[in-house]
Amino acid sequence: MGLVYALIAYGFQLTYATSKSINFGQGELVMLSAFFSLTLLNFGAPYWLMVIGGLLFGAALGLVVERAAVRLALQQKSEGWILLSIILGLLGFSAAENIWGRDDRPFPTPISADALHVFGINITPLEISVAIGVFAVMGLVELFKRKTLLGKAFEAVSADRDAAELMGISATRTIMLSYGLSGMVAAMAGILIAPITTVGPTMASALILKAFAVAVVAGLDSGFGVVLIGIFLGALESLTSFYVGSGWREAPGLILLILALALRPNGVFGKAAIVKV
């Protein structure tokens, strides 16, 4: 579970790196992609085709968010993107409610959910598949960033937007790219988590808060720090729901987030920026 938080948080990092903005409607992106993938499956598409379709859908939504909510605000150097991306999320939520209904639906998967006993811990192959999926996606994106020209452009814009523009790299396109990638990562998270949580309009609303928490606690520019914090938060939640009560399982992430913001605004693994005038 913690790894899925980490994956979504990683999606935030991608867009934050290039544009210093994140999509507050990312949870709806996760949910919509999961619904779309489910529909593909119901039409009889094979599993691999569904994954590709879902990822493309996620990327497309990411681009829509960038175009409709982020670009204008960035041009105006305002923080309007926060509000606009929330609004788009709400629109997506409402659309999902009406198109697919408000009920949760099961998400079929070829992988078994029967528990295995490894070293005395109960673990299901489903959970292992989530872990593998998360690392695979993050690994692929990192590989892309380091080994391809486009990926290097991405890194250049993250490091210094103005300098990159002077070198002939279009920052706007790179930001588009980052939103596309981020949407894809969100879609992957949706496909991975759907068999466990089932698919419904609210499937991601709890998820997304914790992904925010992970991203902020780790630092929005912390790279793989999100994985550590994600696992930590996942474990903390299980403990809380076991000892305090399942209704309280949302609480530690939220408290952690507020505490982290208060004590280390740049995150446990983040870097502090020097103010210049």
Added chain:
Amino acid sequence: MLKRFLWLRGAEIFALLLLAAVPLWVSNAYALGLLTLLAIYGILLIGLDVSVGYLGQVNLGHAAFLGLGAYAAGLCVTLLGWGMAGALAMSVLVGLLFGGLLALPALRLAGPQFALATLSFSALTTTVLNEWEALTGGAQGLSLARPPLFGTNLTAHGFYWLCLVLLGLVWWVMRNLLASQWGRAFEALRDSPIACDAMGVGTYRHKVAGFAFGSALGGLAGGLYAFNFQYLQPQSFTYELMVILLLGVVLGGRKSLWGAFFGACLIVLLPNLLSNRLLFEMIAAAGLLIAVIAGARAYRHKTQQIFQSLAPIFAMGLLVIGGLLVENTENWRKAIFALMLFSVVVGLPDGVMGFVATFLVRSLGIVPARIEPAARLDAVLNQPVSDAKPLLELKNLRRYFGGVKAVDDISLTVRTGQVHGLIGPNGSGKSTLVNVVSGLYAPTGGEMLLQGVALPMGSLLKVSRAGVARTFQNLQLFGELSAIDNVMVALKDVYRTPLGLLLLGLAAADERVAQAEAMALLALVGLQDEARSLAKDLTYGAQRRLEIARALARKPALLILDEPAAGLAKPDVQTLIVLIRTIQARGITIVLIEHHMDVVSELCDVVTVLDGGKIIAEGSPEYVKRDSKVIKAYLGVVQEEFAEPLSGKELPAC
């Protein structure tokens, strides 16, 4: 003048009286319920506007404050058996307290992090209200009876009038607050928090106070909400309500009491609008029409980007088409909110009331309020004292960034009444030195004394309050404020009325003095005719001079000018030289960082030259100009080197 007063105040009083009179001839209980809700949401949105409009933060936690206030009032009644007044006071207190508690850590953050913090706070509140069943009844909800107010039981009419009176009171207090130095500071710190601190206006404390105040209003609205519905459920205060509240504020118009009121009307009427098919279609069509007209106008005048015109048309078109296709508009409620909000945020950033207000002011010919005539400059700035005693002493000051020694062991004395030049090539550490002295950076080591007393370290605010004012190399004006407001934000020793009296509108005398002093300073820098212009609309040279006027408003002992002539045209440079002379003659000591050597030679009594973070020369301008180290630092080569015989047998590797 009178006309302005009549229109503005008259409209407010008329609206209030009209609202109060409605129940006298409409006895429909449903309508009365809506009106009561309108008053409550009015208070709520005025509170939200403090953080969203004036502080410019995206606040996603206001629904939680409504909930906290509601539960606080509810519990006071059910558990403690308090009356209405006590319970309402408690809900205000709870809002204030939690608002302060959240703001203390959260407002150190900017932008997305702040939004996230408020979002988590709101989710946390819902969780606690849901799970603490022993106290709140959890998801079952909490029922309460409306308690008596000072011993009398209120009828539905009575309760409505109470809500209305409170709305009027909140409106009045808010207007007083916003018209004072507090309101100006709220707006200023959105534009440049750094300059706010440097001008002695504590960014952080103003933010926290503003946020807590807004939250307290949220709490008050919550208390009224509890007594109105007499039944509370945690689910009522979630994310969806928050989005609706934001819709209200943004659509109504940020930074406007009328905007908040209009937003409240909209929120209250929305459910009815949506359930009536025909009405909804009409509104959607009207929205589309407005979007098309506004878009076409903007396109013709090229005032907006194409996206800004097209996106609202697209969204509104979607609303019209959707309205025709969809069976039940209620189910699509959230999507409808989203589309409306989207159009407004993109196409009409000032909201409906912002648009209407501009239109009314123009068409009714309402003139802006009169500004007080300038005070005598002598009354504003000190009399000359030029005793050449040490004013600022730096001893072994160091500031390192990692391995870079930006300021490396600098000892320096600035004497009273002098203009002390600070020059050096780019990257020599001038700006860092100034940033350390003014408190932006804490020094790595060393001592700083102002008039023999240790200068606070690493705090712009404290340094500013100790009597040091500065300007910025890259301008840090409050762009959205007028020139006179820029100066009035920084003005020292004027605002004496305690906050309590100020909220009751008893600070007009302070305002008049402040305006007169600000006008005197504007006249000094030659901007008396631009007092009403927004700072961002001034010419570059005027902006530079406005920064100086604003720094002078601090009535400083020491004024640091960071490259005031950078980018100025020749005639402007001459004006600047005269201005600096005048300031010096008023007994203010000046540290001048400058690249223009002619400005430095003409003005400075003493010049210190920095290179590589160290002092390489000090003395009169004439002396310094001839110093070989200085020439080397600037030009890289010294002629004597060529004249010297090559030492030893080694040839220089070139």
